[in-house]
Amino acid sequence: MDNFLNDVEIKLIALDMDGTLLNKKGQISDANRLAIKEAQEKGIAVVLSTGRSFHTSREHAESLELTSYLVTVNGSEVWDDKRQLVERNLVNSELIQWMWELTQQHQTKFWAISTERSWHNEMPEDLHSIDWLKFGFTIDDDATRELIKQELEAKGEFELTNSTLKNIEVNPLGINKAKGLSMVCSRLGIEMKNVMAVGDSMNDLMMIKEAGIGVAMGNAQDIVKESADWITSTNEEDGVAKAIYKWVLSRNAR
Numbered sequence: 005m006d007n008f009l010n011d012v013e014i015k016l017i018a019l020d021m022d023g024t025l026l027n028k029k030g031q032i033s034d035a036n037r038l039a040i041k042e043a044q045e046k047g048i049a050v051v052l053s054t055g056r057s058f059h060t061s062r063e064h065a066e067s068l069e070l071t072s073y074l075v076t077v078n079g080s081e082v083w084d085d086k087r088q089l090v091e092r093n094l095v096n097s098e099l100i101q102w103m104w105e106l107t108q109q110h111q112t113k114f115w116a117i118s119t120e121r122s123w124h125n126e127m128p129e130d131l132h133s134i135d136w137l138k139f140g141f142t143i144d145d146d147a148t149r150e151l152i153k154q155e156l157e158a159k160g161e162f163e164l165t166n167s168t169l170k171n172i173e174v175n176p177l178g179i180n181k182a183k184g185l186s187m188v189c190s191r192l193g194i195e196m197k198n199v200m201a202v203g204d205s206m207n208d209l210m211m212i213k214e215a216g217i218g219v220a221m222g223n224a225q226d227i228v229k230e231s232a233d234w235i236t237s238t239n240e241e242d243g244v245a246k247a248i249y250k251w252v253l254s255r256n257a258r
Contacts, residue, residue: 033242201218
């Protein structure tokens with residue numbers, strides 16, 4: 005496997021945030037910062053590819069002095085290096101209302117991301133006046149979670165993933181991090197085979213599968229580890245830095 009991967013030229017590093025780049029305290033370690041800085045100095049694009057909104061990821065991008073694109077809300081939005089919007093994919097407000105009613109019916113926690121802000125366990129009075137990007141369910145009970153997942157799948161309108169084993173993340177059908185990264189690659193004149201993607205959850209699965217090198221965190225969900233080309237350390241052990249040094253910086257030094 006390593007011999008095959010050694011033939012892959014990495015020109016872009018795509019990083020999930022929660023459970024990957026960030027530790028349990030929501031911070032970026034010094035080792036991860038240094039590896040990212042060194043990669044950018046070698047001309048490698050570093051792209052945050054996250055389920056978070058632009059508003060909750062931009063500060064981290066700025067603190068890392070990232071000079072490339074951002075893929076936010078699981079690929080629902082793509083932002084360029086000047087932080088101008090390139091693409092946006094909305095969820096119909098009627099579907100948002102239907103999902104909100106599901107949470108009321110099953111008494112579950114939820115959140116939703118609009119183009120302006122995030123909502124947690126509350127919704128605006130007129131949710132049809134707002135542009136929605138994603139809806140999420142947090143469900144402790146396995147049976148309830150499976151039941152809701154089946155109802156969502158039956159609609160045939162949604163891309164379903166998760167960012168923890170307890171939640172369901174809902175984007176428009178066909179929208180995911182891999183699709184967002186594919187657009188970024190197209191604009192940069194590179195291919196997905198030139199990408200190293202690093203993540204830990206179901207919402208990272210497509211980008212890990214489609215990247216030239218797909219890396220699962222040591223703390224990743226089993227299905228992500230099974231689909232990855234390589235497994236690095238956990239997000240508490242500078243797993244991102246270790247992946248960058250092994251698959252990107254080491255070969256640039258040859």
